[in-house]
Amino acid sequence: MKGNCLLGALNSKIINQGENLMSDNTIPYKTYLDENEMPTAWYNLRADMKNKPAPLINPGTREPLKAEELYPVFCEELVKQELDNDTQFIPIPQEIYDFYKMYRPSPLVRAYCLEKKLQTPARIYYKFEGNNTSGSHKLNSAIAQAYYAKKQGLKGVTTETGAGQWGTALSMACSYFELDCKVFMVKVSYEQKPFRREVMRTYGASVTPSPSMDTNIGRKINAEHPGTNGSLGCAISEAVEVAVSNPGYRYVLGSVLSQVLLHQSVIGLESKAAFDKIGVKPDIIIGCAGGGSNLGGLIAPFMGEKLRGEQDYRIIAVEPASCPSFTRGVYAYDFADTGKVCPMAKMYTLGCDYIPAPNHAGGLRYHGMSPILSQLYDDGYMEARSYRQTEVFEAAVQFARVEGILPAPESSHAIKGAIDEALRCKETGEEKTILFGLTGTGYFDLVAYEKFNNGQMEDYVPTDEELQKFFPKA
Numbered sequence: 420m421k422g423n424c425l426l427g428a429l430n431s432k433i434i435n436q437g438e439n440l441m442s443d444n445t446i447p448y449k450t451y452l453d454e455n456e457m458p459t460a461w462y463n464l465r466a467d468m469k470n471k472p473a474p475l476i477n478p479g480t481r482e483p484l485k486a487e488e489l490y491p492v493f494c495e496e497l498v499k500q501e502l503d504n505d506t507q508f509i510p511i512p513q514e515i516y517d518f519y520k521m522y523r524p525s526p527l528v529r530a531y532c533l534e535k536k537l538q539t540p541a542r543i544y545y546k547f548e549g550n551n552t553s554g555s556h557k558l559n560s561a562i563a564q565a566y567y568a569k570k571q572g573l574k575g576v577t578t579e580t581g582a583g584q585w586g587t588a589l590s591m592a593c594s595y596f597e598l599d600c601k602v603f604m605v606k607v608s609y610e611q612k613p614f615r616r617e618v619m620r621t622y623g624a625s626v627t628p629s630p631s632m633d634t635n636i637g638r639k640i641n642a643e644h645p646g647t648n649g650s651l652g653c654a655i656s657e658a659v660e661v662a663v664s665n666p667g668y669r670y671v672l673g674s675v676l677s678q679v680l681l682h683q684s685v686i687g688l689e690s691k692a693a694f695d696k697i698g699v700k701p702d703i704i705i706g707c708a709g710g711g712s713n714l715g716g717l718i719a720p721f722m723g724e725k726l727r728g729e730q731d732y733r734i735i736a737v738e739p740a741s742c743p744s745f746t747r748g749v750y751a752y753d754f755a756d757t758g759k760v761c762p763m764a765k766m767y768t769l770g771c772d773y774i775p776a777p778n779h780a781g782g783l784r785y786h787g788m789s790p791i792l793s794q795l796y797d798d799g800y801m802e803a804r805s806y807r808q809t810e811v812f813e814a815a816v817q818f819a820r821v822e823g824i825l826p827a828p829e830s831s832h833a834i835k836g837a838i839d840e841a842l843r844c845k846e847t848g849e850e851k852t853i854l855f856g857l858t859g860t861g862y863f864d865l866v867a868y869e870k871f872n873n874g875q876m877e878d879y880v881p882t883d884e885e886l887q888k889f890f891p892k893a
């Protein structure tokens with residue numbers, strides 16, 4: 420279903436509108452599609468949430484953060500997007516739209532071969548975000564954040580990356596806008612994924628394993644945890660320290676934040692337009708969940724319909740059993756980083772000091788979950804489940820052998836969830852339509868695949884006692 424399911428690009432007249440066309444209490448998303456059905460505006464899911472996500476708070480005062488308090492860390496326009504709970508559609512600037520046209524719309528594909536292999540009556544579709552140079556959906560937000568940094572006149576940006584997909588995307592975006600890019604990469608990934616690191620360097624980024632000895636926070640973490648493999652929380656702390664210590668730099672983040680889910684809404688808007696075009700409605704929507712960027716983007720317009728009572732969907736978040744923030748975490752205010760220099764967010768979290776086991780190769784390493792998704796999950800609008808990494812890689816290999824794409828380990832969590840739902844349809848005889856997000860390719864993740872193929876991959880599931888040591892204290 421590749422050809423007529425592609426969704427296209429926006430005309431400048433619509434791009435420059437930006438008014439909130441909500442008089443009929445429905446999402447007029449078709450108003451924000453160009454002739455090829457690519458979005459011309461991002462959809463802000465928060466506008467349709469009755470229970471808004473809890474505000475970011477200042478850890479010192481425990482009061483909601485004001486925009487001016489965030490300006491030293493984030494780009495000003497991104498701060499406005501982060502704090503906007505009401506504007507339903509935010510126009511995509513022309514420069515970002517022109518960049519999107521290089522790889523968007525991305526294909527919505529029916530997995531006929533996987534259906535045949537599983538002998539299921541279910542219809543399985545996937546939205547494939549790996550058809551760009553960075554190899555993942557992360558570029559959708561990276562180019563937006565780089566654009567706003569350039570527009571503000573900054574020299575460069577700092578960031579963290581876990582598996583390396585965000586760092587790769589951001590380095591590409593910064594190269595496009597001629598910005599300096601400083602990436603702190605979780606040490607275990609830095610060592611396991613040298614080729615991902617080299618792609619970042621090829622695009623001109625500097626890449627430092629985290630925790631490093633280059634920052635005060637990095638030195639402190641290394642002293643307290645000798646030999647640590649690092650975590651996203653560690654890398655975030657280092658990136659923020661460098662950003663606030665160097666004039667002309669700001670920090671950017673590839674997941675969790677509301678602004679990132681906003682940019683990623685192009686995934687869901689394109690998916691909905693494609694389904695509407697062929698007269699199909701998905702019954703089940705599945706996404707992998709680490710910090711929430713791809714899941715939030717994929718489900719955005721469908722969740723909007725659900726919130727307004729127009730349609731109903733089963734929405735399933737899939738996370739790793741070794742980093743199970745949704746399924747085993749607590750819903751509480753917590754720091755976004757290990758160094759505790761960032762604002763606090765109310766989210767499902769394992770605690771900012773939690774570090775996944777060294778043998779964890781499946782990505783999705785962040786200790787917390789998007790405040791938007793956390794609120795929706797807590798309100799009962801979506802489900803969550805976790806899988807061990809060996810069963811995730813089994814699903815990845817099964818998919819690769821019949822569909823011809825080597826999936827990213829992160830995406831493979833969603834693949835496993837989709838396979839399980841399809842097999843359930845086989846047992847019950849139900850002809851459900853399943854949509855899952857294929858967030859990117861796994862060609863830089865071959866060390867993990869090698870361990871799996873050699874039978875050397877191990878599962879680790881933390882005990883309740885281990886997790887409770889890191890839970891945030893009230």
